[in-house]
Amino acid sequence: MKIVVLAVALLAIAVVLLGVKVLFVKGGKFPSGHVHDIPALRNKNVGCALHDKRN
Numbered sequence: 001m002k003i004v005v006l007a008v009a010l011l012a013i014a015v016v017l018l019g020v021k022v023l024f025v026k027g028g029k030f031p032s033g034h035v036h037d038i039p040a041l042r043n044k045n046v047g048c049a050l051h052d053k054r055n
Helices: 002-018 020-024 039-043 049-054
Strands: none
8 A cells, every 4th residue: 555655656756846937927938849830840851740641
């Protein structure tokens, strides 16, 4: 039972730490994970697999 409580506590801490910007900054939001929104990937001409499939 101690392990389950510890695991749940660690997951809760991880979620809070990942969402600090979203939870505590006014107008904060998660960064985009889309390929077209990441300049380093655009510079390397990396495209979205889903977009390529549709065309």
